[in-house]
Amino acid sequence: MEHRFEAIVIGAGPAGTSAAILLSCAGRSVAILEARPFPRRKVCGECIAASNLPLLDALGLGDSLRERAGPELRRVALWCGEASIIAALPARAEGDPAWGRALGREHLDGLLLARARTAGATVLQPWRALAIxxxxxxxxxxxxxxxxxxELALQAPVIVRANGSWEVPPSDGxxxxxxxxxxxxxGFKASFRNTRLESGLLPVLGFGGGYGGMVVGSDGLTTLACCIRRDRLAACRSGATAGAGAGEAVEALLLRECRGVREALASASRVGPWLAAGPLRPGMRLEGGIGGAFLIGNAAGEVHPIIGEGISMALQSSWLLCEELAGRPxxxxxxxxxxxxRREAQQRYALRWCAHFSRRMRLAACFAHAAMRPGITAAVLPLLRQAPALLGFAARVSGKTRSAAIFPTGLLPGLIQGSSS
Ligand SMILES: Cc1cc2nc3c(=O)[nH]c(=O)nc-3n(C[C@H](O)[C@H](O)[C@H](O)COP(=O)(O)OP(=O)(O)OC[C@H]3O[C@@H](n4cnc5c(N)ncnc54)[C@H](O)[C@@H]3O)c2cc1C
Structure with a gap:
């Protein structure tokens, strides 16, 4: 096997796979390393915002996504305690399809990796990058x-770290x-069958010390994903039945504290075990890459998942970086x-990254901290009852309705032609 490439991508989540596709389509020799065998389930709410659908179309995945994804997400709800407030989700400003959908990560990541392979990338799986x-x-x-x-040693001038944010990264000094x-x-996630969750509804859950979401996704399964503070989880577990796992303690807490979840899961059965991940440390980490590897996706910056924009940031940051690299052969x-x-590309990429994502990250942090504090949510609920459209407005300002207007700039010409395959 060839050990020398023009680019090595570490991690095959949405960030790494899309970078491998883009760089391969731009004519570069690419290796992508993924530590885990696929298909693999992953802690994620699995909602894909409509703003990404043009990107996924350009990557050649639009049709497969439409075939497998759950129903269009046309309404949003806020479920806190006994309260349930529902509003219409605004449609994407331009083009069709206008609403986001949910797709299991075992499907999305596998489809993207298969596309990277057909685009010409060398896929090394399950290989874990240990050191750079x-x-x-x-x-x-x-x-x-x-x-x-x-063991294996690979060489390349360009290293793209897309290894997420929940595991020890490859050591780089x-x-x-x-x-x-x-x-x-x-973070926790489980799938359920036979829920009473209305199709096309995206409830956001708020509870003391955490927040989450539910959605009907692929294969008719409902995904429940949430985040909970370590101290709140410890308190729940100390009161739980002996031997119950952390996921079961979270499920019991949600059933106790959130009427919407209680009703949605009344006749449901869980499919598979609860998955856990973390700790999440929302924030920007781009400076870790200056002068070294390029960072994309969660490795570059993690957004509070309450606004469901992590996959968007993974795909869009990958696109931003690949544009910069494709423009500098x-x-x-x-x-x-x-x-x-590379330093020049690094600086331009960092500037564009901040311009695209900083506001989204700040906004998500505000929503997350409010949702985790019952005192704040109780104060806001009367206003939301009067004007539920504010929920749709929040979705609009968190970037869900504007298509990722970062392509095509002509720097990735091979890609658009290759997108129909
Ligand atoms: C509870 C919860 C709910 C969420 N809900 C949503 C949602 O509804 N919508 C949304 O858009 N986002 C959501 N997110 C966020 C989303 O899951 C992440 O932002 C997204 O997965 C980031 O993609 P990524 O490609 O950067 O990293 P990841 O998806 O984490 O992929 C990283 C990959 O790198 C691999 N890897 C790690 N280390 C190495 C190594 N050393 N060598 C080789 N491979 C390695 C891993 O195995 C993994 O496959 C949620 C997150 C949480 C915690």
Whole structure:
């Protein structure tokens, strides 16, 4: 197998797979490493905002997505305690389809990775990247990877880290530590059959110390995903039946504290175990990549999942980076000039990243902190009862109705032609 590539992508979530597709379509030799075998379930609410549908079409996935995804999400609800407020979700401003849909990550990530393979990327799975080392004199990077007992070293001038934010990243000489804090948010997700959740309704759940969402997704299954503070979870578990897992404690809490969840799950049965992930540390981490690997998706910055924009940020940050790289062919040279071009691309990408995502991240943080505090939600509920359209307005300002207007700029010409395959 070839060990030298123009770009190595680490991680095959939506960020990494879309970068592998885009760079391959731009004519670059690409390897993508994914630590886990697919299909794999993942903690995620699985809602794909309508703003991404043109991107997914351009990546060649539109038809498969429409075939498998759940119903269009046309209404949003806020479920807090005994309260339920429902509003229409505004349609995407231009084009059809106008509303987002949910698709299981075991389908979405697999479809994207298969497309990366047909676009020409070398897929290494299940291979975990362990370390990234810089070669001397601008000569690019070496990535050391492992699969069971086997080890491998790959070289490339461009490294794209798309390894998410919930696992120890490959070591690159910078310090990574994650001590436990009471305020850490832990993510949970489970799928249910036979729920009474209205098709096309997207309830957002607020409860003391956490927030979440429910949606009817692919295969008729309902996904329930939520985040809960570590201290709240510990308190719930200490009062739970001995031997009950963390997911079961979260489920019991939601049934107790949220009438909407209680009613939706009244005759439902869980399919498979609860999945857990985290801790989530929402915030921007782009500076970790300056002078080194390019960071995209959650590795670059994590948004509070209350607005369901994480997949958008993964796909869109990947697009932003690939545009910058495709416009600088010399960034793929393994020499000092290549290094200068990579630094330039890094700076432009960081500026565009902040312009696209900073507001969304701040807004999500405000919503999340309000939803986790029953005192604040109780104060806001009377206003929302009077004017439920404010919920739709919140969806609009969090970026759901504007198509990702970041393509095509002509820098990725091969892609649009290849999108129908
Ligand atoms: C409770 C919850 C609900 C959510 N709901 C939604 C929602 O409804 N809509 C939405 O848009 N977003 C949602 N999100 C956010 C969304 O899941 C993430 O933002 C998204 O998965 C980020 O994509 P990514 O490609 O950056 O990373 P990931 O999807 O995390 O992918 C990273 C990949 O890298 C691999 N990897 C890690 N380390 C290595 C390594 N060293 N070597 C090789 N491979 C490696 C992992 O196995 C993984 O496959 C939710 C998140 C949570 C916690």
């Amino acid at each position: 080392r810089r070669e001397p004199r601008g000569g690019g990077y070496q990535v050391e990877a492992r699969c069971g007992e086997a 910078t310090l990574w530590s994650r001590s436990h804090r009471a305020s850490d948010l832990l 010399d960034a793929f040279r393994a020499d000092p000039w290549g290094e200068i071009c």
